[in-house]
Amino acid sequence: MGSLRGGSGGEGRNEDGGKVGLPALEVALAFPQATPASLFxxxxxxxxxxxxxxxxEEKALRKKVRAISEKEIAPIMTEYWEKAEFPFHAIPKLATLGLAGSTTKGYGCPGLSLTASAVSIAEVARVDASCSTFILVHSSLAMSTIALCGSEAQKQKYLPSLAQFKTVGCWALTEPDYGSDASSLKTSATKVPGGWQLDGQKRWIGNSTFADVLVILARNADTKQLNGFIVKKGAPGLRATKIQNKIGLRMVQNGDILxxxxxxxxxxxxxxxxSFQDISKVLAMSRIMVAWQPIGISMGVYDMCHRYLKERKQFGAPLAAFQLNQEKLVRMLGNIQAMLLVGWRLCKLYESGKMTPGHASLGKAWTSSKSREVVSLGRELLGGNGILADFLVAKAFCDLEPIYSYEGTYDINSLVTxxxxxxxxxFKPAAVAKSRL
Incomplete structure (x- = not known):
């Protein structure tokens, strides 16, 4: 008999790849003292x-998004996160949220207030950060770029189907050599008879492996300025492959685009x-939305810990009865109140036309930093179960890490402010800056 691979602690595989041992117990049976996150x-x-x-109106939308997310996404999120697959069958359910197109009016879009859109994204992230990222890429990046920077014909052609999730969009700026220094991108756009020829590579592009509509940002070979293009799925010469082995947002299908x-x-x-400045209006709004993802993640982690500490008993008492646990829970709660106020004020600054790039960058940097503390405390509070995705916190802990870095890392956003x-x-090291004088 071939030796076992994966040890003796449950279901492993033999040398031929066949499964051995018994499958894992259902979480509710294996650990009856606490309710898993599948029942949110x-x-x-x-x-x-x-x-x-x-x-x-904003409260009604929040309630609707919360109910659908808890009913439709919570029961399946752990399975798909573990498999690193996207639940395509859930897209019609996500469509019923009415969030695609967010603040855009007309073309089948909901025309929401920015506050309503942000609060709703937080509600999705509270249950599952991957689904919130899927919506953000599709709506706040791909659709917003077409809505804000496209022609009337392009809006009429693309936005209605995107608004209903009949087609899915992605947005490609980042490249293998240019992440934080995105304005230096190399992907080229060369004028040819009847249109343009794109050559280059993009990386970390969410939804790209299955998107129907790809918004590609490239450098004009003549003007050397940034231009934007809509590329359709299946275009000759276009190839999108999945990035493997991520530890966070595992349901999101990030891809390399050639x-x-x-x-x-x-x-x-x-x-x-x-020019690069022309997409700043897109990034300003999307950065606010991303700032609300850590808020939602923190809300979900707190809610999970609050229930868990009252259900789980040790030393003859619920964990909620111990002073250390109460202090951590209160610290988490305080952070969330402050994060909510910062997020709300950011929306109001935008809606009144007073928001600056520094405002948006500070909001995103600060909420993602405070959320790191919240999810770390939550992981501590759940003890051993804090490393199981079944109880949300481990999954949220990992999902926050890519959010801490995308839409501007903490450091870059701090430097913008x-x-x-x-x-x-x-942004540039002093030696580099001097050499260019």
Whole structure:
């Protein structure tokens, strides 16, 4: 008999790849003292009643998104996260949330307030961060770019089906050599008869392995400025492959995109993008939305810990009865109240036309930093079960890490705000900056 691979602690595989041993017990049977996250805990994190800051419409949408997320996503998220697969069968359910297109009016889009959109994304992230990222990439990046930078014909052609999730979008800026330094991208767009030819490579592009509509940002070979293009799935020379072995947002299908002489007709060039500054209005809004993802993740972790500590008993008492646990729970709760206020104020600054790039960057950097503390405390509170995705916290702990880095790392966003408050840009090392003088 071949030796076992994977040890003797349950289901392993023999040398031929066949499974050996018994399958794992259901979590409820293996650990009956606490309810797993497939039955999501009640929402109890709004301690300062910040819901009062929302309009009736915003509160109604939040309630709807919360109910659908808990019913449709919570029961399947652990399975698909573990498999690193996206639950395509859930897309029609996500469509019923009515979030695609967010603040865009017309073309089948909901025309939400930015606050309603942000709060709703937090509600999705509270249950599952991967699904919230799927919606953000599709709506706040791909759709918003077409809505803000596209022609009227492009809006009418692409937005209605995207708004209903009949087609799915992705947004490609980052490249293998250019992450934080995204404005230096190399992917080229060369003018050819009837349109453009795209050549280059993109990396970390969410939804790209299955997207029907790909918004590609490339450098104009003549002007050397940034241009935007709509590329359709299956275009000759286009190849998108899945990035494997991620530890976070495992349901999100991030991909490497290769562009080899991909032809884009002139009518699919986004006429409103002629420099990097032209996409800043897209990034400003999407950065606010991303700032609300850590808020939602923290809310879910707190809700899970609050229920778990009352259900789980040790030393003859529920864990909630111990002073150390109560202190950690209160620290988590305090962070969430502050995060909610920062997120809400950020939305109001945007809606009143007062928001600056520094405001958005500080919001995203700060909420993701505070959320790191919340999920770390949550992992401690759940003890051994804190490393099981079944109880949400381990999954949330891992999912937060890519969010901490995307849409501008903590450091880069801090420097954006730093530049704004000091008037001095410090993105390049001093030696590099001097050499270019």
């Amino acid at each position: 805990p009640p929402a109890v994190s709004d301690y300062y009643q910040l819901d009062d800051l929302l309009t009736n 562009l080899n002489k991909v032809f884009v007709p002139e009518e699919d060039r986004l006429t409103g993008i002629n 730093g530049r704004e408050i000091t008037g001095i840009a410090s």
